[in-house]
Amino acid sequence: MRQDTNNLPDVVYDVRGLNLWYGETHALKDVNLQILKNHVTAIIGPSGCGKSTFIKTLNRMIENVPGVRTSGEILYHGRDIFDKDLRVEELRTKVGMVFQKPNPFPKSIYENVLYGPKIHGIKNKQLLMEILETSLKASALWDEVKDRLDDNAYGLSGGQQQRLCIARCLAVQPDIILMDEPTSALDPIATSRIEELINRLKKDYTIAIVTHSMQQAARISDRTAYFLLGELVEYDYTERIFSNPRDQRTEDYITGRFG
Amino acid sequence: MEFEAQLLQQLEIEKDREIINRRPVRIDPARIRRRVWLNNLLQRVFSLSTAFAIAVLAILFYQIISQSIGWLDWQFLSSNLSIFPEKAGIWGAIVGSIGLILIVIPVTIVLGVSTAIYLEEYATEGRLRDFIRINLSNLASVPSVIFGLLGLSLFGRILHLGSSILAGGLTLSLMVLPIIVVSAQEAIRAVPGFLRDGSYAMGASKWTTIWKVVLPIALPGILTGSILSVSRAIGETAPLVVLGIPALIMRVPTSVMDDFTALPIQIYYWTLDSVLTREYANLASATIVVLLLVLFLMNSIAIIIRNKFQKSY
Ligand SMILES: Nc1ncnc2c1ncn2[C@@H]1O[C@H](COP(=O)(O)OP(=O)(O)O)[C@@H](O)[C@H]1O
Numbered sequence: 047m048r049q050d051t052n053n054l055p056d057v058v059y060d061v062r063g064l065n066l067w068y069g070e071t072h073a074l075k076d077v078n079l080q081i082l083k084n085h086v087t088a089i090i091g092p093s094g095c096g097k098s099t100f101i102k103t104l105n106r107m108i109e110n111v112p113g114v115r116t117s118g119e120i121l122y123h124g125r126d127i128f129d130k131d132l133r134v135e136e137l138r139t140k141v142g143m144v145f146q147k148p149n150p151f152p153k154s155i156y157e158n159v160l161y162g163p164k165i166h167g168i169k170n171k172q173l174l175m176e177i178l179e180t181s182l183k184a185s186a187l188w189d190e191v192k193d194r195l196d197d198n199a200y201g202l203s204g205g206q207q208q209r210l211c212i213a214r215c216l217a218v219q220p221d222i223i224l225m226d227e228p229t230s231a232l233d234p235i236a237t238s239r240i241e242e243l244i245n246r247l248k249k250d251y252t253i254a255i256v257t258h259s260m261q262q263a264a265r266i267s268d269r270t271a272y273f274l275l276g277e278l279v280e281y282d283y284t285e286r287i288f289s290n291p292r293d294q295r296t297e298d299y300i301t302g303r304f305g
Numbered sequence: 306m307e308f309e310a311q312l313l314q315q316l317e318i319e320k321d322r323e324i325i326n327r328r329p330v331r332i333d334p335a336r337i338r339r340r341v342w343l344n345n346l347l348q349r350v351f352s353l354s355t356a357f358a359i360a361v362l363a364i365l366f367y368q369i370i371s372q373s374i375g376w377l378d379w380q381f382l383s384s385n386l387s388i389f390p391e392k393a394g395i396w397g398a399i400v401g402s403i404g405l406i407l408i409v410i411p412v413t414i415v416l417g418v419s420t421a422i423y424l425e426e427y428a429t430e431g432r433l434r435d436f437i438r439i440n441l442s443n444l445a446s447v448p449s450v451i452f453g454l455l456g457l458s459l460f461g462r463i464l465h466l467g468s469s470i471l472a473g474g475l476t477l478s479l480m481v482l483p484i485i486v487v488s489a490q491e492a493i494r495a496v497p498g499f500l501r502d503g504s505y506a507m508g509a510s511k512w513t514t515i516w517k518v519v520l521p522i523a524l525p526g527i528l529t530g531s532i533l534s535v536s537r538a539i540g541e542t543a544p545l546v547v548l549g550i551p552a553l554i555m556r557v558p559t560s561v562m563d564d565f566t567a568l569p570i571q572i573y574y575w576t577l578d579s580v581l582t583r584e585y586a587n588l589a590s591a592t593i594v595v596l597l598l599v600l601f602l603m604n605s606i607a608i609i610i611r612n613k614f615q616k617s618y
């Protein structure tokens with residue numbers, strides 16, 4: 047990987063020689079990549095290339111799938127997340143995740159946002175209200191829901207539900223947010239609202255986002271990683287990936303001449 | 306190259322259009338008539354089957370209710386057993402049945418739900434778990450007499466509980482436990498995985514996720530299954546007969562260690578003795594009405610819970 051070693055931005059994740067198997071299926075092959083602080087990193091590639099697998103490995107959610115094996119290292123702020131002494135629960139308070147299909151709990155909007163803070167032991171009513179408001183404001187949902195915080199989250203539209211899930215994630219105050227195709231279940235208007243949101247969140251958070259839309263990657267990301275058949279083919283500045291890719295396979299994919 | 310591809314595509318379209326214009330699917334009106342006729346016939350067969358079931362039920366109810374008229378009154382509910390039919394009542398049996406329920410509910414729900422949680426959420430997938438699962442389903446279909454025998458040797462003889470309410474309650478709990486475990490497992494399994502993921506992704510531990518997300522959603526299903534199982538337990542006679550519940554108990558039980566009688570037991574003995582004393586048949590019918598009312602009530606509650614909380618994701 048080409049890297050400007052002189053003024054290197056902070057590295058949040060340093061993935062080194064990561065391999066992953068589902069039983070016999072070799073789903074990630076020797077992946078090396080660094081996710082940089084306050085950057086939006088897009089992960090693109092054809093379906094089945096291992097995008098979801100990769101992003102779920104970063105917070106070890108992948109371990110909920112039986113029969114998964116990994117090798118290699120993933121350093122999160124310099125600490126190997128596969129380390130025996132590391133508690134995944136603790137890691138996941140720092141690494142939030144937003145899923146493909148909005149998955150709010152069948153509870154009120156209020157309970158959804160404060161789920162994280164409450165299970166982590168925050169009881170102070172005033173603090174909880176502060177967290178509620180800032181999280182909903184940061185996810186651009188506050189104005190739409192401030193008068194119906196006690197309503198069930200299932201009454202919201204798909205786009206609102208996804209922003210609620212982002213708010214729920216922000217309420218734990220993570221450093222980095224992992225998103226797995228967060229707009230693929232949404233209409234174009236809801237999608238552009240989420241994209242605007244990501245642009246704003248970038249100031250305070252690091253974001254890694256899987257997307258199957260190259261336009262989306264081009265619009266919102268600083269760096270783009272192109273995966274193919276479990277391999278990281280190319281990882282570079284987004285403009286460079288889209289204007290002047292170095293690998294023929296990347297170029298084929300970008301230009302839609304993909305086989 | 307480009308041109309060739311276009312040409313090929315054009316040819317494909319032409320071929321498809323030719324097939325469409327030919328209309329190769331021929332419809333046979335006679336066949337449609339036969340199908341419609343079969344449908345009408347089956348519709349009648351099915352409605353007759355339903356009518357048959359309803360008729361049997363109606364006859365049964367008619368017989369029981371007509372026999373119980375004049376016998377089912379406050380005096381019958383509130384007095385204790387007696388060998389004289391006019392003075393006999395089922396207060397003792399009601400107390401016995403309530404005692405059984407009070408043992409069965411906590412024992413089965415605590416053990417059953419814990420087991421279901423373990424099997425669904427904690428046990429790692431593998432042969433052992435499959436083995437336990439299959440055998441739980443098998444246990445759920447073991448005849449109740451067998452559980453009576455198990456209760457007799459385990460609680461009655463080894464633990465010296467005799468034929469007390471405690472022995473009866475624990476025996477019925479054993480009988481009901483597999484059913485509760487299986488239904489609770491189903492309720493837990495029906496909670497979508499993406500909701501668990503939402504919780505885990507925020508750093509929740511497994512237990513927190515179970516307690517805050519899984520159980521609240523599974524609760525209506527668990528309750529419905531539990532109520533139905535418990536209502537099965539209070540209608541059971543066989544295991545209690547095997548335990549050796551005495552035929553005639555004059556004393557109303559005051560503790561779980563007392564001997565007791567219960568509603569189904571009383572129905573059983575009165576029906577047996579109705580050859581000797583005609584009026585015992587009326588007492589049995591009156592008791593059946595009481596038992597049926599209790600069962601209807603419990604099943605209605607279960608159905609209301611199920612309908613009220615049914616959700617789709
Ligand atoms: N739970 C699983 N069990 C077995 N194989 C899986 C599982 N999930 C994904 N895979 C395989 O791993 C590969 C990568 O899948 P995934 O990461 O979901 O791809 P993407 O998100 O890029 O579409 C695919 O070949 C897929 O079949």
Ligand SMILES: [Mg+2]
Pocket residue numbers: 097098099
């Ligand atoms: Mg995917």
